[in-house]
Amino acid sequence: MPDIGKNIVGVVLGCNNYEIVDLGVMVPAAKILQTAVEQRVDAIGLSGLITPSLEEMEHVAKEMERLKLDLPLLIGGATTSRQHTAIKIAPHYSQTTVHVLDASRAVGVVAKLLDSDQKSDFDTENRELQAELREVYGRRTRKPLVSYEEARSNRLKIDWDAETLPRPSILGRQVDTDQSLEELVPYIDWTFFFTAWELKGRFPKVLDHPRYGQAARELYANAQALLERIVKDGLLSAKAAWGLWPAHSEDDDIVLFNDEARQDELVRFPMLRQQEAKPDDSMPHRSLADFVAPAESGQTDFVGAFAVNAGIGVDAMVARYEADHDDYNAIMTKALADRLAEAYAELLHERVRRIWGFGHDERLTKDDLVAERYRGIRPAFGYPACPDHTLRGVQWDLLQAETQAGLRLTETYAAVPTAAASGIYLAHPQARYFAVGRLGRDQVVSYAERTGMSLQEAERWLKPNLGYEP
């Protein structure tokens, strides 16, 4: 993971006459290293879309050291950074470990690493930069953490009497087996499509970009043509599992029930709470649980969940293009499927708002949807407000997402096919996205108890958020 970033780098390097051995996604370290040795490769590259893959990168670096490999290690992907590479990965491996920001830089980096005249200077510069990044990291001043107890007593206090919470007209798990793709097309947010091709800028302005407007227009025309074929010939299909349930918050847990009396517990999503000290006492320490009415409020609340899959048929299309050595259309197919997945999440959320009883009067334009000018949010496990990816496992059981929507979860809780989006629905008008940030050990101990994980496991999954050394 990620699929697209890795593929683009592979294609760009391939165009520059490098031979790429692409092992695919979710490949165990042992297989990567064995292949590297057997095929006598010149460098190893790793790519990561969601944070659990960062941990695996550290493992690969340690294994490379243990096996005394003498190969440069290249790191890339949406959740990686030069800081992370310098602080968490490079210290485990004594050979060159370098972060590569994008595909266009990959060629220069690889060329230098494989050229005996340039390698040593490049390596020295890279090590100096990484030492500096580690030093800056060591010196940084960080906001102190308040105790978990204090954070909990400073929750966002919603006035639950201010309004009646609407009751959805449909409750329980639902499955949409054959979503029309045509209906999804107007919901596509094209901006990230261009980002995937390194043409950064908001759509449609990017089409007139002074430097790459022409390239953007050509890409857009090709995308439209392929998308039209996908829709007309039904080359891809999309499914979703979703639902709305009676719910309450219990301290920092969001609890969903089978019955409207809220006696028969269905699932529980333990949430995390901000612990970083606030500059101003009037600011709450937020948790997503704050947006759901507690039983004591006397209000009856509801919470939803969804998982959409727009990747059915992608593998077959990609295999056909790859057999024709048509990398461009193989990547284009994946990029379009990713767009359709996000478009589906947007469309489904709009439908759900109507079912929930507050979306009827929305008169939102396409831009309003992109800017999320509607009531309610749909955070995904892995987003900064709920960074623990493992809750996707609980969500999958609730939705039966594997059997109903054809979405498998990997060991690191990534969904396959990749063109998938999922999350929970929270409806309160005050519900907002935020970042939980760093967590204290007291909260992680409580979280481990609440989720049934050992402390060590909880620390592993919450690693990027730990405000202490475990």
Ligand code: B12
């Ligand atoms: C597009 C996108 C998606 C697409 C899929 C993208 C894909 N196929 O790779 C879709 C819509 C499917 C998606 C889904 C999800 N996403 Co998403 N997604 C993004 C987004 C907006 C952009 C990523 C992207 O494609 N960028 C363009 C590509 C080309 O860039 P890239 O991957 O970074 O690759 C470049 C470089 O990194 C480098 N590179 C990459 N690999 C390598 C390897 C080597 C060796 C080298 C040298 C270089 C290199 O070169 C590449 C080309 O220039 C990011 C946010 C962001 N702004 O980054 C979130 C983001 C990655 N997603 C996130 C999440 C949580 C998810 C979901 C779990 C949640 C959801 N929405 O349902 C799902 C998971 C899907 C799954 N299958 O499990 C989080 C991850 C956070 C985390 N802590 O883990 C992010 C960071 C958003 C956020 N702010 O929270 N996502």
